[in-house]
Amino acid sequence: MRSISRLPSVDDYAPLIGRDRVARIKAKARALRGTSVVHVSSTYYGGGVAEMLCPLTLLMSSLGIKTAWRIIRGTPEFFKFTKYMHNALQGGPADPARMNAAVYEQVIHQNALRNPLETDRDAVIVHDPQPLALVAHYRRNVPWIWRCHLDLTDPEPGAWNYVAPWIAKYDAAILSCPEYARDLPVPQHFFLPAVHPFTAKHREMSRSEINERLAQYRIPTDLPLVVQVSRFDRWKDPSGVVEAFRIARRKVPATLVLLGNFADDDPEGREIFEATARQREERILVLPHGDDPLLVNSLQRRAAVVLQKSLREGFGLTVAEAMLKGTPVIGGAVGGIRRQIDDGDNGFLVSSIEEAAERMVQLLLDPRLRARMGERAREKARKNFLLTRYLEQYLDLLGSLEGASRPSRLRQVA
Numbered sequence: 001m002r003s004i005s006r007l008p009s010v011d012d013y014a015p016l017i018g019r020d021r022v023a024r025i026k027a028k029a030r031a032l033r034g035t036s037v038v039h040v041s042s043t044y045y046g047g048g049v050a051e052m053l054c055p056l057t058l059l060m061s062s063l064g065i066k067t068a069w070r071i072i073r074g075t076p077e078f079f080k081f082t083k084y085m086h087n088a089l090q091g092g093p094a095d096p097a098r099m100n101a102a103v104y105e106q107v108i109h110q111n112a113l114r115n116p117l118e119t120d121r122d123a124v125i126v127h128d129p130q131p132l133a134l135v136a137h138y139r140r141n142v143p144w145i146w147r148c149h150l151d152l153t154d155p156e157p158g159a160w161n162y163v164a165p166w167i168a169k170y171d172a173a174i175l176s177c178p179e180y181a182r183d184l185p186v187p188q189h190f191f192l193p194a195v196h197p198f199t200a201k202h203r204e205m206s207r208s209e210i211n212e213r214l215a216q217y218r219i220p221t222d223l224p225l226v227v228q229v230s231r232f233d234r235w236k237d238p239s240g241v242v243e244a245f246r247i248a249r250r251k252v253p254a255t256l257v258l259l260g261n262f263a264d265d266d267p268e269g270r271e272i273f274e275a276t277a278r279q280r281e282e283r284i285l286v287l288p289h290g291d292d293p294l295l296v297n298s299l300q301r302r303a304a305v306v307l308q309k310s311l312r313e314g315f316g317l318t319v320a321e322a323m324l325k326g327t328p329v330i331g332g333a334v335g336g337i338r339r340q341i342d343d344g345d346n347g348f349l350v351s352s353i354e355e356a357a358e359r360m361v362q363l364l365l366d367p368r369l370r371a372r373m374g375e376r377a378r379e380k381a382r383k384n385f386l387l388t389r390y391l392e393q394y395l396d397l398l399g400s401l402e403g404a405s406r407p408s409r410l411r412q413v414a
Contacts, residue, residue: 008198029063042130046263055196088159112137194390201293224304247357261290323377346376
């Protein structure tokens with residue numbers, strides 16, 4: 001009979017975070033044993049939300065917390081609207097022609113009819129704007145929490161005024177950084193996202209394995225690699241990355257690899273990929289194979305420099321991923337990237353194409369600087385951006401819901 005592979009557990013983190021911290025997490029989980037939680041998002045695949053929810057829900061379940069994960073369904077028009085809201089909430093321009101709120105609200109109502117989320121649940125956690133309005137269709141006999149992964153520093157006013165009444169119906173909101181806090185009538189908590197290191201994307205790889213994977217995709221390794229791994233999204237500024245690289249290579253030869261994928265709930269992804277792909281040339285590769293975790297792993301490990309030149313960024317999980325592998329990152333000086341990179345110490349923060357090019361040249365020409373920054377990056381990621389920290393914050397929040405004003409079975413469980 002074929003054996004089933006063992007899933008990673010909290011105990012596997014002991015060499016990384018220490019046995020005392022593992023014991024503390026397990027004690028907090030024991031106090032919540034039997035609690036039932038459901039997470040709701042818009043896709044099982046593509047982007048940082050799905051990347052974290054997959055291991056988070058499994059770890060919570062392995063600790064005795066019954067944790068489900070539900071996905072809403074929608075039409076192309078629905079996801080065009082939610083992508084518009086995503087962009088506008090991050091400060092993108094208003095476009096009244098795309099404000100088809102009736103389609104959004106109708107699809108949300110349909111999803112609510114199909115999903116009895118509160119049945120035998122103690123808490124409902126809804127992720128991002130796509131399923132936000134679900135809260136209006138339930139009795140809310142248990143706490144509802146909205147988890148927003150976006151950069152809310154400067155939302156477009158019309159978009160914010162539309163979503164704010166929905167958010168006000170929740171019992172709490174979780175944002176990634178304190179600077180995203182808004183004027184809301186509900187408590188706001190701040191959870192920086194985190195990396196689960198026990199996956200194919202993060203496992204150790206030998207030099208020969210890395211070479212083999214890069215050769216499979218015809219990625220040359222005769223020159224230093226500059227890499228950006230991210231969804232094909234306008235906020236990741238892929239054309240700005242290409243322009244910065246073209247400036248940098250006037251001073252130092254290198255190869256640029258832009259690797260991305262397409263989130264199921266993002267109708268703009270293919271359009272951005274095709275626009276970026278038109279800028280390809282011999283030393284500029286644009287690859288839509290971001291769903292290959294070993295290719296991502298190989299590139300983040302082999303890269304001399306990793307870029308995440310975002311214009312807006314709720315967090316930027318690929319920054320922490322590269323840092324954990326000991327690779328220095330040049331990141332846009334925005335949002336959650338500023339929480340990860342200490343400028344000049346474990347990487348560089350930049351605010352322009354010219355700055356990105358300058359820092360690229362500096363790192364490419366100085367291997368000692370790369371090694372020093374990479375080691376400091378690895379240490380910061382290990383201390384601050386592992387999934388156990390994120391998990392513990394959720395355990396603390398669920399434990400605090402005993403005192404929520406609305407009735408909750410959490411009180412009985414505790």
